[in-house]
Amino acid sequence: NAGVTQTPKFQVLKTGQSMTLQCAQDMNHEYMSWYRQDPGMGLRLIHYSVGAGITDQGEVPNGYNVSRSTTEDFPLRLLSAAPSQTSVYFCASSRPVRPYGYTFGSGTRLTVV
Amino acid sequence: DQQVKQNSPSLSVQEGRISILNCDYTNSMFDYFLWYKKYPAEGPTFLISISSIKDKNEDGRFTVFLNKSAKHLSLHIVPSQPGDSAVYFCAASFTGTASKLTFGTGTRLQVTL
Numbered sequence: 001n002a003g004v005t006q007t008p009k010f011q012v013l014k015t016g017q018s019m020t021l022q023c024a025q026d027m028n029h030e031y032m033s034w035y036r037q038d039p040g041m042g043l044r045l046i047h048y049s050v051g052a053g054i055t056d057q058g059e060v061p062n063g064y065n066v067s068r069s070t071t072e073d074f075p076l077r078l079l080s081a082a083p084s085q086t087s088v089y090f091c092a093s094s095r096p097v098r099p100y101g102y103t104f105g106s107g108t109r110l111t112v113v
Numbered sequence: 114d115q116q117v118k119q120n121s122p123s124l125s126v127q128e129g130r131i132s133i134l135n136c137d138y139t140n141s142m143f144d145y146f147l148w149y150k151k152y153p154a155e156g157p158t159f160l161i162s163i164s165s166i167k168d169k170n171e172d173g174r175f176t177v178f179l180n181k182s183a184k185h186l187s188l189h190i191v192p193s194q195p196g197d198s199a200v201y202f203c204a205a206s207f208t209g210t211a212s213k214l215t216f217g218t219g220t221r222l223q224v225t226l
Contacts, residue, residue, distance in 0.1 A: 004156070031212045033213070033214070041212075041217040041218060042117075042202060042218040042219055045214065049212070102159060104149075107155070
C-alpha cells in the first residue's frame with residue numbers, strides 16, 4: 001500500500017522554466033490537495049479537488065495550475081517558475097467523510113534559481 | 114491574516130513529562146480540528162482530530178482539548194517520549210469545506226532525556 005506518492009523528491013529549476021509535480025494515491029480518496037511549506041508560514045493550500053474533474057483554488061494559487069482527470073492523479077503545474085516558488089510541496093488525499101485525516105506524500109523540495 | 118495560530122515556535126520537555134501544545138483560531142465557523150506531526154524530510158502524519166461537538170478526544174498518549182468559547186485547542190502528550198520530537202501542526206476546517214484545511218505555523222517539540 002503506497003499511499004500518496006510524489007515525484008520528483010528534489011528539483012532545481014531556472015527562472016521561467018515550467019514543470020509538473022506528480023502526485024498519485026492508491027486509496028481511492030476523493031479529496032486531494034496541494035500545499036506548500038515555507039519557513040514560519042506553516043502549510044498553505046495551493047489548489048484542491050473534491051473529485052475527478054473538479055478543482056478549485058486555495059489560499060496561494062497564483063502561478064500554479066492543476067487538473068484531475070482521474071481519482072488517482074493530481075498533478076501540479078508550475079507555468080513559469082519564479083524564485084518565490086522555492087518551497088517544499090506536499091500533496092495530500094482524504095476520504096470525504098469525517099474523520100478525514102489527510103494522508104500526505106513525502107514532499108517535493110523545489111529550488112528556483 | 115492567520116486564522117489558525119500556534120504562538121509557541123518551540124517547546125522542550127523532559128522524557129516522561131507532559132507536553133502541551135497550544136493552538137488558537139479566529140474563525141468561529143471552524144468546527145473540525147486536527148493535529149499533525151512532522152519529522153524532517155517527511156510529510157505530515159495525522160495524529161488526532163476533534164469535532165466542535167466534543168471538548169475532548171483521546172487516543173493513547175494523545176489527548177486533544179477544545180475550548181470553543183476561547184477558540185483554543187491543545188494537544189497533550191503523556192508521557193512524552195524522545196520519538197515524539199517533531200514539528201506539530203494544528204489544522205482546522207468547517208462544514209462544507211472539508212477539502213480545505215487551514216494550518217497553523219507549527220510548534221517544534223523536543224523531548225530530552
